[in-house]
Amino acid sequence: MKYSVFFSLSLWVVAAQAQLSPNGATASFKGSLPPKPTAALSAEQEAGLAKELAEVTKAFEAVKNHPRAADADIFLKAVRYALEFHEWYDKKPEDGVKKATALLEEAKKRIAALGKNETPWMKGSGQKVLGYYSKIDDSPQPYGVEIPEGLELGAGKKPVPMWIWLHGRGDTATDLPFVYSRLMAKKPGQFQPAGTIVIHPFGRYCNGWKSAGETDVFECRDDAISRFNVDTNRVALAGFSMGGAGAWHMGAHYPDQWACVHTGAGFADVKRYQKLTPEKYPVWYEQAMWGVYDVPDYARNFFNVPLISYSGEVDAQRDSAEYMMEVLAKEDIHPPHLIGPGMPHKYHPETIKEVQAWIEKAVAKGRDLFPNEVHIQTKTPFYGRVKWLNLHGMEESWKEARLDAKVVDGQTIEMKSQNVTRIVFYPPPQVRKGGGKIKVVIDGTTLQLKAGPVAPKFETFMTPGPKVAGAFCRLIKENGVWRDFGNAEPFQHDSPAGGKPGAHPGPMDASFLKRFLVVLPDGKSSSAAVDAWVEAESAHFIQRWKSLMRGDTRVVKASEIADIYEAGKTQSLILWGTPESNSCIKKLAGDLPVKWDAQKVAMAGQSYDAKTHVPLMTYPCLKSPGFEAVINSGLTFREAHDKTNSLQNPKLPDWAILDITQPPSAEAAGKVVAADFFDDRWQVKKK
Structure with a gap:
């Protein structure tokens, strides 16, 4: 077995320089997510697909309430999004038409079967593509499944282990290519462990397994468990490249969920991966929020789960694994780090066998729910x-x-x-x-x-x-x-020790890992400029969620919310507007730490012109435990940050004041003139 070894300095320098392009983008980035089409369909071709999609969608209505309706709906969504965003990435347009037609044909077959309460695609072994409805936004999300030949499943059979394989970055791997590749797959995945189910989450496309991509891993895992006879204590997490970064992240942040974790060639932090020097550091609160995902800040959590890493000998991303080995060693954690001799960004054919044997051994042992020792390291109680x-x-x-x-x-x-x-x-x-x-x-x-x-x-x-x-x-x-503190009484926000709870510790982006509802204005404000900004930015978020996180947001007007306090207990409320234009914000105004009227916005001892400034924040209503709201913000990382998954992190803390005379850009929704975290009693920090 070949572990981490010394290699020549010159080789290391070449590899390290190849990690990211000079502008910080990954090699596959084509300027946007999703990218522009490479083989655009003609208007006639798109019209033909749109007509067929409408017909199949109409047929789907008859089975949309079936428990397995998502198994058909994933095909409809894939074609619908491909048409909307022109996601045609084949060599010629006819290939795109062929793929979309194949998906619609499969949807027809599944709709017909569901009408008879049958699911024939679930039978037998081989590769399958399945779907579930996400609790975040009710969108159908796909995932792949590999079932080895001869594996016995079902009632009365012995529970089987399962591996979760996180895929690498693919800028053109939107719904249609992902679903088609899983439907028509001829080759097995990277690993084929004996007697084991392997599932392939979609991860909401290309977000580094963060935000809704993180939630997707758990949702498709749980859906697979509901279908197959899985041993929940023998589930392994593994991935390569962006998937390796995801395995680092989800292994460190959720160490109790896995029998073992395998990280293959993925980044682990922002500063080192981006090669940032102090003069290039972002604003202080963005640096603080590197602590949401940076794996070194969670290193001790690997005391709780077996870990094995792999790197190609000449792979630029070897640096991240080597760095993590140094960080882990300082905590007296020494996992194996296998090196593929002479390998660039790929597995060595012999070393991968060693990796698989190691994972299989750890999975056979299974996870211990009640170990004698538990270790937690975190920057936020959300991952506590x-x-x-x-x-x-x-x-x-x-x-x-x-x-x-x-x-x-x-x-x-x-x-x-x-x-x-x-x-x-x-x-x-x-x-x-x-x-x-x-x-x-x-x-x-x-x-x-x-x-x-x-x-x-x-x-x-x-x-x-x-x-x-x-x-x-x-x-x-x-x-x-x-x-x-006793056994029966739960902690509340106003408990003597304070402390933001794990369910909602901020920042604003944390609300998009779980169910949310967009609440649009039901009126107008005194500022036409603010109303125009609210309209544009709320529309921007709805479209960005669809294009990047691959789901249709649930949207209502404020007037449709009968009881805001009750509505905010079961979901995050994403409120857009002002106390004048949004009746829900008006009802909350007395609970918010901002004084906000038609003339001014007062926050943290400073006042701003309400006609040109907008407050953004996440805040719980302390008198209504469980209530959670975000005001005037969607995802705070924007299009400019999509060039590398290492930048798709929160960019704003718990609250911010924007000067909207600076137009929104690919980096920000306006000029940030003030921003901070609330303290751990949800109070504005004293200067």
Whole structure:
């Protein structure tokens, strides 16, 4: 086995320089996502496809409520989006027509079968393309599945392991090419583990497995589990190139979800990957938000899951893996890093066998839901839950927080914390031997806690199983001293220790990983300029979500919301406008930390002309737990940041004031004249 080895300095310099082009773009970037067509269809060809799509869409209406309707709808969406964005990337237009026609023919077959309550495409082995409806926006999202020959599935059969393979970047790999390639696939994927299902998430196209792409991995995983007899404790995560970056990210941020993680040739952070020197650093709050995704900030989480990395010997992206090996070594984590001799950006045919054997061994062992030790490192409580432990609140978000817990005997858990104010944990079985009491020694303070009742099926993947009152223990830190917060009472925003909760810690972009509803104005404001900006920017976000995140946003007018507080408990509300133009914003005005009328916008001790300035923010209504709203913002990374997935990160913090006399651009929606995070009690920070 060949691990990380010394190689010549000259070779390293050449490889490192080839990583990104001088403008920071990846080699495949063609100037936009999705790119312009390479073989555009004629108006007659597009009209013919549009007519056929309309006919099949009409037929789909009869089966749209079938539990497996998404298996047909993914084909309709793929053709619809290809027509709307002119996503024709073949050598000649006829090839694009051929692919779109093939998808519509398959949709017809599936619609007819669903009408008989049949799903023949689910039968047998081989490669399949399936779909599910995303909880984020109700859009049909595709994914591929590989089922090896002879694998026995179904009731009464032994649960089988599953690998999740994250694909690399493909600027032209929009819905139609992805779905067609999965439908017509002749070759198996990168790995073919024996007796194992392999699924291929779409990842919402090309976002580096972040934002809605991150959610897509879990949603298609859960859909596959609902269809096949999968052993949920033997699921592996793996990927290469952009998929390798995704495996780094999702392995570090969700280490308790996988039996093991394999990272192949993917970036792990912004600064090093972009080769940024101090004079090129962005504004301070954008640097702080590198901590949302930068894997080095989550390195200790790899204590919780087996990890294996691979790099080609002469691959420019080897640098990222080498850097991560250095970061991990400082934490005394030493995973294998296999090197493909002489290889550029690809697997070596022999080394890949070693990688597969290692993953198969880890998967056979399976994940441990209740290990004696759990380690958490994070910059935000959004990624604070690992195994039976939840870092629920921080003294200061976007600063490093650590929480380490260890079971030392039948009734004692030792914990050490840094920048932590609230902890929720489910006492694991090995500390329940002494009955209902357990001892916790945290940062030198000894506490006696009630263990609470056992929660059946405590953990499958993302969330605990059926809720059992009092099953969780809660610790809170006040004035530097830890105490028992009790079992039954949940933490609220206004708990004594404060701390933004893991469900909604900001920034604005965090709301787009989960279900959201766009709420447009139902009136006019006193400023025609502001109304024009709101109209243009809300339309820009709706179109950008469709083109980049491959879904149709759910949109209503403010007048259609009967009770804003109830509506905001089940979804994020994306409110566009002003208190004058949007009745929902008007209802919230008294709860918001901004004074906002027709004349001025006052925030953080400064006032701005309301006719030329717009506030953007994410904010919970503290009197309505669970409520979440974003005002006047969609995704804060824009078209200019699509040139490399390493730049598709949040660009604005919890709030900002924009001067809209500076027109929107590919980088910003206006001139940022003020911006900051709220403190960990959701208050405006004092200067």
